[in-house]
Amino acid sequence: MSKTPQSAAIVGAGADSHRYDAIVIGSGISGGWAAKELCEKGLSTLVLERGRDVKHVQDYPTAHKENWEMPLRGEMSAEFRRENPILSRCYAISQATEHFFVKDNEHPYQQDKPFDWIRGYQVGGKSLMWARWVQRWNEFDFESNVKNGVGIDWPIRYEDLAPWYSYVEKFAGISGNRDGLAAIPDGEFLPPMEMNAVERHFKSAIESNFPGRHLVISRTANLSQAHLGRGPCLYRARCARGCPYGGYFSSNSATLPAAAATGNLTMRPHSVVHSIIYDPKTERATGVRVVDAETLEMTEYFARIIFVNASTLNTTLILKNSTSDRFPNGLGNDSGALGHYLMDHNYRASLTADVPGMEEDYYFGRRPTGTYLPRFRNIFDDKQDYVGGFSYSVGAQRQVGNVQPGDTPLGAEFKDKMTHVGPWSIYMGGMGEHLPYYDNKVSLSKTRTDAWGMPLLEIDCEYKDNEDRMVKDIHQSGAEMLERAGYTNIQPRNTQQAPGLAIHEMGTARMGRDPKTSVLNGYNQMHAVKNVFVTDGSAMTSSACQNPSLTYMALTARAVDYAVRELNKRNL
Amino acid sequence: MMNRRQALQAMMGALGLASTAQVFGARVLFGDVPAHTIRPVLTDSEVKLLDEVAETILPETPDSPGAKAAKVGEFMQEMVSAYYDLLDQQIFLNGLATFQQRVTERYSASFLSVSASQRKEFLLTLEQDSDATYYQMIKQLAVWGYFSSEVGVKQALRFAPIPGRYDGQVKIEPGTTAWANIGGV
Numbered sequence: 075m076s077k078t079p080q081s082a083a084i085v086g087a088g089a090d091s092h093r094y095d096a097i098v099i100g101s102g103i104s105g106g107w108a109a110k111e112l113c114e115k116g117l118s119t120l121v122l123e124r125g126r127d128v129k130h131v132q133d134y135p136t137a138h139k140e141n142w143e144m145p146l147r148g149e150m151s152a153e154f155r156r157e158n159p160i161l162s163r164c165y166a167i168s169q170a171t172e173h174f175f176v177k178d179n180e181h182p183y184q185q186d187k188p189f190d191w192i193r194g195y196q197v198g199g200k201s202l203m204w205a206r207w208v209q210r211w212n213e214f215d216f217e218s219n220v221k222n223g224v225g226i227d228w229p230i231r232y233e234d235l236a237p238w239y240s241y242v243e244k245f246a247g248i249s250g251n252r253d254g255l256a257a258i259p260d261g262e263f264l265p266p267m268e269m270n271a272v273e274r275h276f277k278s279a280i281e282s283n284f285p286g287r288h289l290v291i292s293r294t295a296n297l298s299q300a301h302l303g304r305g306p307c308l309y310r311a312r313c314a315r316g317c318p319y320g321g322y323f324s325s326n327s328a329t330l331p332a333a334a335a336t337g338n339l340t341m342r343p344h345s346v347v348h349s350i351i352y353d354p355k356t357e358r359a360t361g362v363r364v365v366d367a368e369t370l371e372m373t374e375y376f377a378r379i380i381f382v383n384a385s386t387l388n389t390t391l392i393l394k395n396s397t398s399d400r401f402p403n404g405l406g407n408d409s410g411a412l413g414h415y416l417m418d419h420n421y422r423a424s425l426t427a428d429v430p431g432m433e434e435d436y437y438f439g440r441r442p443t444g445t446y447l448p449r450f451r452n453i454f455d456d457k458q459d460y461v462g463g464f465s466y467s468v469g470a471q472r473q474v475g476n477v478q479p480g481d482t483p484l485g486a487e488f489k490d491k492m493t494h495v496g497p498w499s500i501y502m503g504g505m506g507e508h509l510p511y512y513d514n515k516v517s518l519s520k521t522r523t524d525a526w527g528m529p530l531l532e533i534d535c536e537y538k539d540n541e542d543r544m545v546k547d548i549h550q551s552g553a554e555m556l557e558r559a560g561y562t563n564i565q566p567r568n569t570q571q572a573p574g575l576a577i578h579e580m581g582t583a584r585m586g587r588d589p590k591t592s593v594l595n596g597y598n599q600m601h602a603v604k605n606v607f608v609t610d611g612s613a614m615t616s617s618a619c620q621n622p623s624l625t626y627m628a629l630t631a632r633a634v635d636y637a638v639r640e641l642n643k644r645n646l
Numbered sequence: 647m648m649n650r651r652q653a654l655q656a657m658m659g660a661l662g663l664a665s666t667a668q669v670f671g672a673r674v675l676f677g678d679v680p681a682h683t684i685r686p687v688l689t690d691s692e693v694k695l696l697d698e699v700a701e702t703i704l705p706e707t708p709d710s711p712g713a714k715a716a717k718v719g720e721f722m723q724e725m726v727s728a729y730y731d732l733l734d735q736q737i738f739l740n741g742l743a744t745f746q747q748r749v750t751e752r753y754s755a756s757f758l759s760v761s762a763s764q765r766k767e768f769l770l771t772l773e774q775d776s777d778a779t780y781y782q783m784i785k786q787l788a789v790w791g792y793f794s795s796e797v798g799v800k801q802a803l804r805f806a807p808i809p810g811r812y813d814g815q816v817k818i819e820p821g822t823t824a825w826a827n828i829g830g831v
Contacts, residue, residue, distance in 0.1 A: 140807070141828065142796045147721075148830065151728045170830045268814030309809040311829030436816040439809035440829040474793065474803065474824040483773045484703040484785075485766060492789065493710070493802045495824045 089376065094120040094340065097362055097377040099347045099392065102199025104610045104626040105383030106325025106333070107242065111634035112381070113338040120375055121333075122345040124367060124384075125195030128174075128202065130326040134316030136170040144169040163575055164192045166203050171314045174203050181524060186534035188572035191387060191579070197343055198326040199385065200577070201623075203314040206295040206322050207467070208248055208624035209258040209446060210239050214453050215618040222452075222461045225415065225510040228615045229587045229596035232259070238628035245332075246323040246627065247301035249443075250293030257448035258293070258620070265298045266291045271435030272470035272498050273445045279559035280447070287450045287555070289468060294443035295323035295624075304328060311440035322442070344368050346526045349396040350380060350405050350606065358605045358646070359405070365526045379605045379637050379646055383630070386416075386611035387516060390582040391531050393593075393608075394518050406593050406600035412583055416514040416533070417617040419576040420464070420506030420541045422569050423548035427561035429470060429498035436472060436495055444469035447502070449619055451547060460543035462507030465619045466552065470500040500561060504548030507619045508573070509540055510581050535573045578622050580611035598633040605646045607633045686727045687735060692742060693719040695757055699745075700788035702765045710802040713792050721791035722784070734783070741780020745772075799826040 095117035098108045105121065112119040127133070141148045148169045155162040158178040167175055176193040183191055194200040213232040220227040236259070243262040251266035269277065269291055277289035296313070297305030297320075304320035304327055313322050320327040333339040344367040351361045351374065361376035382389045390413050396405035404412045449463035450456060473496030482488050514536065518529035549566040556564045573579075586592025589601035598613050600606040609630035611622060640646045688696070697719030706712035726738050749757045753764060760768070772781040792798040799805050803826040 140796065140799070141794050142799070146724060146729050147790070147794045149725075149729055152731045153728070155731075168830060267812055270814040273814075309812045310807070315830060433820060434817050436818045436822065437812070437814050438816050438825070439806070439812035440827070441812040441814070442829075472824070474827055475789075476821075484769055486705055486707045489704045489707060489712075489802070490709065492704070492793070493823050494820075495818060495822050 092361075092373070092375045094118045094375065094377045096120070096379045096381065097122065097375055098381045098383055099362065100124075100199060100383035100385060100388070100610065101197045101325055101330065101341070102194070102383065102385060102610070103201040103204065103325060103623050104630045105199065105381070106201060106329035107627050107630040108381040108383055108607075108609060108634055109325075109333040109339060110329040111631050112638070113333040113336040115634070115638045116336075116338065117379075117638065118338050118340070119333065120340045120342060120377065121330075122347055122362065122364060122375070123197050123199075123341065123343045124346045124388075125197065125199075125343060127341070127343045128196045128198050128316070128326055130320070130324075130331065131316070131318050134318055135173070136315045137312065137318045139170065141170075160190050161192065163190055163571065164577070166314050170312070171203055174314070174316075183530055184519060184522070184532040186532055187536050189533040189535050190572050190574035191531075191533065192574065192577045193385070193388075197330070197341065198324055201324040202316055202326060204324075204623060205621060206313065207292050207443065207446070207621040208243075208246075208250075208295050209293055209448070209465075209620040210261055211235070211618055211620055211625055212257050212259055212453075214257075215616070215620075218452075218462070218618070219510075219616045224461055225616060226584070226586045226588070226591050229585050229592075234596070235625070235628050235632065238632040239624065242624065242627040242631050245302070246295050246328065246624075247297045247304065248293050248295055248624075249291075249298035249307075251291055253288065253290045255288055255290070255448055257288075257450070257453060258290070258446070261293065263293065264301060267294070267296075267298055267441050267443060269445055270437045270470055271432055272429050272500060273468065275429075275432065276468065276470065276500065276555075276559050277445070280555050283558045284450075284555065286454075286456075287447065289445050289447050292443045292446040292467070296442045297321055297323075302328075307442060309439035309441060311442045313442050346528065347384065347392050348372065348526075348528065349392060350382075351376075352396065352398045352400060352405060352603065354398065354400050357400075357603065359603050365528075367526065370526065379607065379641060381630075381634070381637075382606065382608045382612075383610045386579045386582055387531060387533070389608060389610055389612045390516055391518065391528065393583060394516075395528060401602070406583075406602045406606065408589060408602050409591050409593060411586075411591060412593050413517055414512050414515045415510035415581040415584055416516060416535045416573075416579060417508040417510055417581040417614070418535070418573040419578040419617060419619065420508050420537055420544060421503065421576040422537070422571055423504040423506070423545040423552075423566070424569070425502045425549065425552040425556060425564060425566050427500050427556045427565065428563045429500050429561050432498055451551070458543075458547060460540045460547070462509060462540065462544065463619050464504050464506035464544055464548055466548075467503040467505060468501065470498055472496055472498050500556070502552045502556070504545070504552070505576075505619050505621070506541065506544045506548060508537065508617050510584070510616060511538060514573075516582060533574075537573060578611070578617070580614040580617055580622060583608050583612035584615045585613050586615060597636040598629055599636070604640075605637075607637055609633045686723050687739065688723045688726060688742075693723050695719075695742075695746070696722045696784065696787075698758055698765070699769070699784055700792065702762070702769055703785055703788045704792050711797050713788055716792045716795035716797035718788055718791040718795070721795065722787045725787055725791070737779055738783050741778070741783065745780060745784075793826070799828060 250263035307321035394404035447466040476494035476496040700713035700718040
């Protein structure tokens with residue numbers, strides 16, 4: 075093992091006990107992958123997680139609770155909503171999940187403009203509560219910036235990532251159908267979940283009336299059959315509580331156990347990474363400074379390579395806080411791009427409609443996913459008056475209760491009708507691209523620190539005119555499809571929600587070919603500090619419109635493969 | 647679990663609303679404005695009254711127990727005390743007083759002492775009164791509380807705690823009992 079400079083506080087035998095081959099900062103969806111890949115390649119790996127430990131199954135306390143067994147039937151109290159206005163806006167917060175979410179006052183930040191920062195500080199991070207939709211990016215997505223003159227070009231193309239998509243899909247377990255669509259390339263799928271009758275009807279209406287538009291079952295990280303000792307999914311749709319059957323992919327159910335099985339994993343919860351230690355002589359990072367979340371004691375750990383997977387904004391915070399004479403503005407930040415180009419997806423626009431008839435059609439089970447209408451705007455030959463694309467999440471369901479206007483509104487007959495299967499309705503949620511703007515940014519407070527002595531993040535981010543135009547098209551295009559399908563009472567809705575609430579924040583340490591305009595190269599390796607890799611959402615050069623986690627997983631596995639090859643060639 | 651949106655959706659028919667969109671996004675009752683709450687805010691006799699009002703809306707039938715058996719009054723106590731924000735609490739509490747006053751004016755007796763048909767008759771009057779927001783609140787809570795209770799889920803609806811599969815091609819007859827929507831996110 076190479077010699078690294080030692081902390082004044084930790085020398086000799088103490089330093090050796092704090093030395094690993096690799097350090098991974100964060101144990102969420104990308105950190106879990108980094109840990110698994112590094113451990114399986116034989117590297118002793120320390121995973122630093124700022125939150126508590128969450129053991130698969132045993133730490134899912136609400137997994138089997140019915141709603142009548144929880145306070146307020148699972149809803150959050152007025153007091154909680156008052157104390158947590160940000161978190162209360164998150165769709166996934168309930169009495170069944172709240173223990174996995176950071177409360178507003180536990181980790182404050184400054185909003186220069188409204189930004190809802192939703193966080194999960196525990197082993198597994200947000201991989202416990204994620205939405206599990208995993209469409210691949212396509213060839214066009216990696217070229218869209220350069221073709222549209224937006225931001226900078228991606229340093230990689232689809233073919234660079236395709237084998238790694240396959241690699242992570244095979245392990246994670248993805249249910250999906252091979253639809254043969256260029257906008258969402260097919261992957262390594264377990265059997266698809268079914269569409270229901272209205273979704274099949276809508277698919278047929280769209281595909282016969284709108285060439286180039288399709289509706290498919292979402293590719294989803296829920297196991298439609300048992301896979302590598304996990305699952306199968308039992309269709310309870312209680313995923314975000316943690317699944318006692320391992321029915322969906324999370325760090326806790328999948329990557330961290332695989333990492334631990336090698337004997338190479340050391341997991342250290344309650345470890346808030348303060349900064350990365352840089353050695354100007356070797357031009358390498360030597361380790362990290364860690365604040366114990368409970369005792370506030372600072373210690374240091376050393377390694378030959380460091381993977382930063384703390385989630386986009388906390389990764390950015392750590393890098394910006396890692397200052398030295400060489401890097402006064404943050405580690406690897408020669409370009410000045412670090413902290414800029416913050417993106418979140420544009421989830422403000424949705425539509426609902428009533429679906430007449432189809433009264434003989436129903437379903438059984440609670441499918442933990444929906445259907446997906448892939449991007450058809452500004453892709454391939456399509457050109458609109460805005461840049462970027464959007465997709466829709468689409469779901470149809472039948473109401474519980476079949477009371478019609480004119481029916482007796484109370485009493486025995488009313489109660490009886492309230493137990494019947496009711497009419498169908500359909501929902502379309504737009505999932506739009508957010509362009510990388512220099513002035514959508516985060517910086518560190520010069521005056522205020524958090525409970526662990528870290529500067530508070532100041533977030534300054536907004537949707538702009540391009541995203542507003544896209545909202546209009548999401549409404550118009552959605553309405554024309556619903557109308558053509560014969561659905562009625564079409565209602566567009568704009569939540570006006572602030573960025574952050576899509577929980578797809580990304581882009582603040584972007585990849586690129588040119589060190590003058592980007593932080594990371596085509597292998598997620600810091601241009602300026604070759605043994606530091608960043609493979610969470612902060613690495614993203616554009617946002618496309620797919621749910622991003624699968625791409626983070628693929629980038630991570632690919633980066634580890636590269637890093638270990640470089641390490642073995644003694645280049646790191 | 648049946649969350650707020652699902653509860654509202656389930657009640658669309660009950661409220662005579664024609665579409666999901668009328669309740670999605672409408673700040674009907676379940677407010678976004680957080681405020682301080684005190685608990686409990688209802689007296690025991692008010693809880694008992696609400697049990698009876700809910701039972702009138704959702705009575706015991708040969709098929710399933712009614713709202714009282716599902717302890718809907720207790721549910722309302724919990725929700726009004728801790729889930730409602732201050733504004734909704736005030737509307738509800740003032741409305742409950744108005745409710746009792748109007749019963750007395752009409753029947754010279756309390757709701758608990760009038761006959762079942764008078765109870766129903768009175769509530770039907772409130773159904774027609776678009777100003778009686780408090781009645782809509784009571785009715786929403788009754789429906790929500792009942793159909794999210796163990797009694798409602800297991801005995802009035804169909805209960806599948808662990809479905810084990812998803813079938814998207816089920817054929818049914820009119821009037822088929824719905825599966826309780828007891829998933830979470």
